[in-house]
Amino acid sequence: MFYIKGGRLVCPVTGMDTIGDVAIVDSFIAGAGPNLDIEEIKAKYDISENDVKVIDATGLVVAPGLVDTHVHFRDPGFTYKEDIETGAAAAARGGFTTVVCMANTKPVVDNLETLKYIQEKGEKTPIHVIQTATVTKGMKGNELVDMDALAEAGAAGFTDDGLPIMDEKVLYKALLKAKDLDLPVSLHEEDPLFVKQPGVNMGKVSEELGYGGASRTAEDVMVARDVALAVSTGATLCIQHISSKNSVEFVRAAKKLGADVHAEATPHHFTLTEDAVLKYGTYARMNPPLREESDRIAIIEGIKDGTIDMIVTDHAPHSKEEKERSMELAPSGITGLETSLGLGILSLVKPGHISLLKLMDLMSKAPAELYRMIPGSLQAEAPADIVIFGEDEEWVAGDYASKAENSPFTGWKLPGKVHYTICAGNIAYKSE
Numbered sequence: 001m002f003y004i005k006g007g008r009l010v011c012p013v014t015g016m017d018t019i020g021d022v023a024i025v026d027s028f029i030a031g032a033g034p035n036l037d038i039e040e041i042k043a044k045y046d047i048s049e050n051d052v053k054v055i056d057a058t059g060l061v062v063a064p065g066l067v068d069t070h071v072h073f074r075d076p077g078f079t080y081k082e083d084i085e086t087g088a089a090a091a092a093r094g095g096f097t098t099v100v101c102m103a104n105t106k107p108v109v110d111n112l113e114t115l116k117y118i119q120e121k122g123e124k125t126p127i128h129v130i131q132t133a134t135v136t137k138g139m140k141g142n143e144l145v146d147m148d149a150l151a152e153a154g155a156a157g158f159t160d161d162g163l164p165i166m167d168e169k170v171l172y173k174a175l176l177k178a179k180d181l182d183l184p185v186s187l188h189e190e191d192p193l194f195v196k197q198p199g200v201n202m203g204k205v206s207e208e209l210g211y212g213g214a215s216r217t218a219e220d221v222m223v224a225r226d227v228a229l230a231v232s233t234g235a236t237l238c239i240q241h242i243s244s245k246n247s248v249e250f251v252r253a254a255k256k257l258g259a260d261v262h263a264e265a266t267p268h269h270f271t272l273t274e275d276a277v278l279k280y281g282t283y284a285r286m287n288p289p290l291r292e293e294s295d296r297i298a299i300i301e302g303i304k305d306g307t308i309d310m311i312v313t314d315h316a317p318h319s320k321e322e323k324e325r326s327m328e329l330a331p332s333g334i335t336g337l338e339t340s341l342g343l344g345i346l347s348l349v350k351p352g353h354i355s356l357l358k359l360m361d362l363m364s365k366a367p368a369e370l371y372r373m374i375p376g377s378l379q380a381e382a383p384a385d386i387v388i389f390g391e392d393e394e395w396v397a398g399d400y401a402s403k404a405e406n407s408p409f410t411g412w413k414l415p416g417k418v419h420y421t422i423c424a425g426n427i428a429y430k431s432e
Helices: 038-044 084-093 112-122 147-152 168-181 204-209 216-233 245-256 267-271 276-284 293-305 340-349 356-370
Strands: 002-011 016-025 028-033 053-056 061-064 066-071 096-101 128-131 185-187 237-239 261-265 386-390 417-423 426-430
Touching (some): 002 356, 028 038, 066 340, 084 096, 084 112, 084 417, 084 426, 096 386, 112 147, 147 168, 168 185, 261 267, 261 293, 267 293, 293 340, 340 356
Parallel strands (some): 002 053, 002 061, 066 096, 096 128, 185 237, 237 261
Antiparallel strands (some): 002 016, 016 028, 061 386, 386 417
């Protein structure tokens, strides 16, 4: 039994934000709140004093485990970048008890064999590793996968993340099927027609670098089309890693029209702008790219008013050798699992944009609900998936559990040091 004493209990499911205690018995929460009677719980479950492990959470936040519904663990096929074990370790260190992996592995997850391989490896990690399937076979955008079979086998949703689905007829059919299956479709929105060179915003920085760049129009035209399809089909649609101020408006309008549309924001898109490319080089090269300050502010406003439902990392590990190539040849993407909570506090909570309770909603409750999971909570009988962190306690980003170190935030002093990540009643991570 774990007895977590005197922490600030922050639960987005119940709205609780108070000082109190939490008791964990086996894999579930036996009780939580400001007036917890630990002796009563010990008696109820016949637990001796010697079997009680006390965690002093005085001055720390105790919240449901974080949920990241957009990660790349590169397994199978690219395990020199990351694998399921190291990805799970990075997640646990960042406070995450559940992650949803994207399907652009090698082979891609368009078949039951690859899906089962990932599920079985994920079950051996200390956290919950959930897997999506692709929308189209081979991520080629032409032919739908067997969505029924993949859903029955446990695929959490469908996404060709990394590539846009250009054929609206194919996407329309996928949305109708996903509606029947009651699963989400998540989309990477970049029309290649408006991308001269990927990874950098088409604007002043790309001009300074003599690099073609990617226009926000590449995202805007796809988002406008796809939210219209969501209105038409009634399917659950997620706009991934939104980066454009115009796309935020399209999502806002679709929600007003009654569409079941959701949107992700990443910490790098609400923290940095295209100027970061000048400072960090390829470590700030990502798809979609970092854009202008007006886009960053629009994303924050979208978070504040509920247009953007969730914060995800798009954790995209790459080797050092790959990232040290030229801007033209380096792959896009950054790691993010270990810095996400700190950046959320730094960029959103500290400036007063949102409360810590709202941040926990964006990083735990809402993403879980999108992928049809019961969100974690600090309630009796809820699964014991918990993160304990110091909201104001600073740490220096680096020395990652991930195989990869491709992050512009390395060396940053961030708040939100994670002390414990507890998953299914077991300690998945403990700070030194």
